[in-house]
Amino acid sequence: METEAPQEEVKLKRIRSLPSPEKPIQANHCLCLTSAEGKTILNPRYEILSTIYDQPASPSRVLLVKDTETDSLVILKQLLKCKILSQAQRVSAVREIEIHQSVSHLNIVTFYDSGETEEAYNMLLEYLPGYTYFTDKIEVNNKPFNLKSDGGVQKLKSFSYDVIQGLEYLHSHGIIHLDLKPGNLLLYTDVDENEYPLVKICDFGLSRRADATGYAIIEKKCGTDKYVPPEVTDGAMISVAADMWSLGLLLHNLAVGYTPHAMKWSPGKPIPFHNRHWRKYEGTGLKEFIEACLRLNPEERIASRDALLHPWLSFNQ
Structure with missing residues (x-):
């Protein structure tokens, strides 16, 4: 026999009392820099801690990294060039970065910075604990x-x-x-x-x-x-x-x-x-x-x- 569920506790909705930002969130992040050899490389301030997602069939790789300057956690999403096999996929990779970096809203994962290296198109994103x-x-x-x-x-x-x-x-x-x-x-x-x-x-x-x-x-x-x-x-x-x-x-x-x-x-x-x-x-x-x-x-x-x-x-x- 089904029983009536207890009355749930009603909580507040924070989003209703906060404005949605229309301008990009300012953050002191610099994902890439130029090496002494003149190549664009990932900034060594970002220390890779673990791999969250990396599948053989997908060009995407998601890494958990630590910003050693602020001691905070962020996400590094990479679109690996060795797995991008067509012009359409390259266009898609560039489009993803262009679109995501153009938006800023409380209900969208924050985009901090991006940079292209020889190996990948890279995006630095907000980390949410339990990224799953x-x-x-x-x-x-x-x-x-x-x-x-x-x-x-x-x-x-x-x-x-x-x-x-x-x-x-x-x-x-x-x-x-x-x-x-x-x-x-x-x-x-x-x-x-x-x-x-x-x-x-x-x-x-x-x-x-x-x-x-x-x-x-x-x-x-x-x-x-x-x-x-x-x-x-x-x-x-x-x-x-x-x-x-x-x-x-x-x-x-x-x-x-x-x-x-x-x-x-x-x-x-x-x-x-x-x-x-x-x-x-x-x-x-x-x-x-x-x-x-x-x-x-x-x-x-x-x-x-x-x-x-x-x-x-x-x-x-």
């Missing part, structure tokens, strides 16, 4: 929110708000993230005891800038399978609506532990919300919000600016 997958870090063993008594609806609203705030900033600057998924959302935990952690968007490896018409052309289908919108195909024109589709699937997964595909759902069909899985969210607006994100026609999906006003993000419920 979003669901692994926030919810132990990936237990979905609908089964949690200590951090259910209000915490999920808080995380939703953070992600949408970040997306609205990107979208208002014509940037399509194009790879929104749990693994690209990190947690900032240095908050007061009565505040929820802050969620930050990372990894702009697939991002695009929309043109004056609001669209960008992608050469090949890309993204993470279960979060890829139906319009993302080879040679497609896409808009910021692609991110809202991924957001809908992300929230579905966080809420109940699976995406609607597990229920043999196909895009364009009604989403099968089984009552026993969604009882905790009745009256919150979450199901309606997910439906608004997962409309087959991109032009009919809820926009990030409108999402911030949706009843799902009301902290009174």
Whole structure:
């Protein structure tokens, strides 16, 4: 027999009381310098501590490093040239750096500096303790929110708000993230005891800038399978609506532990919300919000600016 979960403790949302910076955060970092031989090298002030990510098939390598001048930890992300095998990949590497270094927002991982060496394109980024997958870090063993008594609806609203705030900033600057998924959302935990952690968007490896018409052309289908919108195909024109589709699937997964595909759902069909899985969210607006994100026609999906006003993000419920 199911028992009613204890009432969760409602915490404050720090982001609601702080302005979002529009100018790049000033930081005294210098990732690269010129050696005596005239070559561009990594600044030796950054001491490599460990490897966080390094897979044979991927050109990306993520390292945890210490800034020996400030004794602080930062992330060094490298795009290794020996694994970049085409002009398209080189363009993508340069584009990732250009886009990420142009943005500054509380809900986006901070970009400090970049530099190109003979071996790699390098980025120095903000370090968040436990730099790992979003669901692994926030919810132990990936237990979905609908089964949690200590951090259910209000915490999920808080995380939703953070992600949408970040997306609205990107979208208002014509940037399509194009790879929104749990693994690209990190947690900032240095908050007061009565505040929820802050969620930050990372990894702009697939991002695009929309043109004056609001669209960008992608050469090949890309993204993470279960979060890829139906319009993302080879040679497609896409808009910021692609991110809202991924957001809908992300929230579905966080809420109940699976995406609607597990229920043999196909895009364009009604989403099968089984009552026993969604009882905790009745009256919150979450199901309606997910439906608004997962409309087959991109032009009919809820926009990030409108999402911030949706009843799902009301902290009174």
